[in-house]
Amino acid sequence: MSIKLKPRARNGNIDIKLLIKHPMETGLRKSKGKLVPANHITDMTVAVNGTTVMKADIGSAVSKDPYFKFSTPGNKGDEVTVSYNDNKGKSGSASKKA
Amino acid sequence: MKKVLLTTVTLFALSANANFNSSSHNWNMGSDPFKSTISAAESIYKEVASVNAWRDTAKLIKDAKAAHAKGDSAKALKLAKVAHNQAVRAKEQIPAMKNAGPRF
Amino acid sequence: MKKLTTLFLGLSVAVGFTNANIDPQADQDAFINYFKKANPNVALEDYSVGAYALDEINRGQFEDILSGITPYEDAVEKGGEEFADLGLGKCAALADPAAARVKHPYFDEVQGKVITLEMTIAKCYNEVTGKKIAKNKGRIARLSAWISDQAAGEKINVKVESDAAKAAYQKGKATFYAKRGEFNLSCADCHVYNHGKKARADVLSPALGHTTHLPMYRAKWGGLGTLHRRYGGCMKNMRAKPYKSHGEEFANLEFYQARMNNGFEITADRYRK
Numbered sequence: 001m002s003i004k005l006k007p008r009a010r011n012g013n014i015d016i017k018l019l020i021k022h023p024m025e026t027g028l029r030k031s032k033g034k035l036v037p038a039n040h041i042t043d044m045t046v047a048v049n050g051t052t053v054m055k056a057d058i059g060s061a062v063s064k065d066p067y068f069k070f071s072t073p074g075n076k077g078d079e080v081t082v083s084y085n086d087n088k089g090k091s092g093s094a095s096k097k098a
Numbered sequence: 099m100k101k102v103l104l105t106t107v108t109l110f111a112l113s114a115n116a117n118f119n120s121s122s123h124n125w126n127m128g129s130d131p132f133k134s135t136i137s138a139a140e141s142i143y144k145e146v147a148s149v150n151a152w153r154d155t156a157k158l159i160k161d162a163k164a165a166h167a168k169g170d171s172a173k174a175l176k177l178a179k180v181a182h183n184q185a186v187r188a189k190e191q192i193p194a195m196k197n198a199g200p201r202f
Numbered sequence: 203m204k205k206l207t208t209l210f211l212g213l214s215v216a217v218g219f220t221n222a223n224i225d226p227q228a229d230q231d232a233f234i235n236y237f238k239k240a241n242p243n244v245a246l247e248d249y250s251v252g253a254y255a256l257d258e259i260n261r262g263q264f265e266d267i268l269s270g271i272t273p274y275e276d277a278v279e280k281g282g283e284e285f286a287d288l289g290l291g292k293c294a295a296l297a298d299p300a301a302a303r304v305k306h307p308y309f310d311e312v313q314g315k316v317i318t319l320e321m322t323i324a325k326c327y328n329e330v331t332g333k334k335i336a337k338n339k340g341r342i343a344r345l346s347a348w349i350s351d352q353a354a355g356e357k358i359n360v361k362v363e364s365d366a367a368k369a370a371y372q373k374g375k376a377t378f379y380a381k382r383g384e385f386n387l388s389c390a391d392c393h394v395y396n397h398g399k400k401a402r403a404d405v406l407s408p409a410l411g412h413t414t415h416l417p418m419y420r421a422k423w424g425g426l427g428t429l430h431r432r433y434g435g436c437m438k439n440m441r442a443k444p445y446k447s448h449g450e451e452f453a454n455l456e457f458y459q460a461r462m463n464n465g466f467e468i469t470a471d472r473y474r475k
Contacts, residue, residue: 004271017270064424065273069266151443152384184384195380198388200229201395202236 003094007080014048014074014098018082019067026060041066044084048074058084074098132175136162139182146188150195155184224368226461229375233462236394237410249411250469256398257405260475268471274419277426278351278470281344290345293326303353303468307360307457309367316370316453320346320417320428324448337447338431343417347426347472350416354470358413360461374458377451378409383442389455404475413460419472426472429456 004019020041027038038060046054053072076098083093136159143155162177237249241256248255254264290296306319320337323345327335335342362371378389392401393409417428430447433455437444445451
């Protein structure tokens with residue numbers, strides 16, 4: 001599943017905008033009479049230059065293709081890495097320099 | 099002559115009236131209430147469907163027929179009546195739809 | 203008595219046939235005035251963002267998403283690739299995508315009906331591939347979104363000129379104001395008379411500005427969808443059986459709604475809750 005990552009350095013902070021393409025199925029929805037199995041991100045980790053700055057528990061309540069926006073201290077040239085795991089054991093990650 | 103004419107006209111008007119209100123008077127329930135209700139529902143629904151079909155009427159008709167086929171006559175008649183009522187109310191909405199416009 | 207009857211009948215026939223009393227500009231002026239009076243502090247251009255013009259809480263999120271990463275940008279990009287790969291520019295009607303967006307919906311005098319952008323796309327797709335395209339979502343929405351993006355910033359300018367066009371416009375207008383379905387609601391009941399109020403957790407959008415951002419991305423759909431897709435979904439919610447997409451009723455309705463938005467800018471900001 002692809003990740004769109006836009007980190008932007010500004011005044012000692014890195015403003016991060018990211019969108020993870022993921023179906024985020026709750027496991028409670030029915031399609032054509034059958035339950036669609038749960039398929040959602042369980043956790044997400046953000047690191048700057050290899051140091052973890054945020055760990056988030058993401059659950060079935062978050063909607064499809066979630067968009068996140070947050071800030072963390074940092075400077076231009078710092079490398080931001082986002083990675084996630086989902087309940088099916090799949091994972092994804094992306095890196096970009098601010 | 100005038101009295102006879104008046105009586106005849108009144109009787110005629112009353113019985114004609116009865117036919118037009120068949121939805122609220124069960125004049126024609128007779129021997130097979132399900133059959134008459136479902137066929138009335140279907141014919142009125144067919145009349146209105148292209149202009150103002152309600153969401154559930156077709157399914158209600160289908161379910162009523164299915165219940166009837168299964169022998170559940172109480173459920174069949176209940177659903178048929180709902181379908182019939184929906185079709186009648188849908189038909190009542192139509193005249194105002196043609197030239198609907200803003201209130202301002 | 204006979205003379206009076208003939209005169210009356212003659213007059214009613216004349217009124218019915220000349221469409222002389224159909225005045226889209228007067229309708230639009232009254233429409234805009236209604237919303238101006240209801241929301242004196244909302245600028246006219248702001249109606250383009252719909253419910254968000256009246257919903258401060260969600261407007262912040264909306265603007266965040268637009269300035270960040272929109273969930274539909276990939277789909278729109280893909281629409282552009284598909285347009286090129288399929289060679290849809292070969293069809294005269296789509297040779298200039300921006301012009302195509304501005305032209306639709308329009309009344310086609312030869313066919314005697316309103317043509318919407320999606321109808322033109324579907325026709326072109328069929329001519330080029332021999333296949334039918336699904337009418338409400340997926341590829342048609344991507345193509346329509348990409349085509350519409352090319353016209354971002356241009357003004358909506360729907361023409362209602364001939365008698366036949368006016369008749370179609372009038373039908374669309376009647377459809378907008380007609381109470382229908384089990385809930386006995388018209389489009390106007392929510393989007394005019396109760397716009398800005400809540401239906402469960404959602405703010406009812408004002409009808410003014412409805413067609414500036416088509417096709418739209420709805421978070422509810424998790425994807426792009428056309429105006430007729432929204433019409434159908436909404437009609438079902440009102441417990442009325444929807445009319446057909448690309449059919450006469452929805453095309454006429456779109457014609458009326460778009461005419462009410464003449465002068466508004468077409469926007470590429472397609473996000474809605």
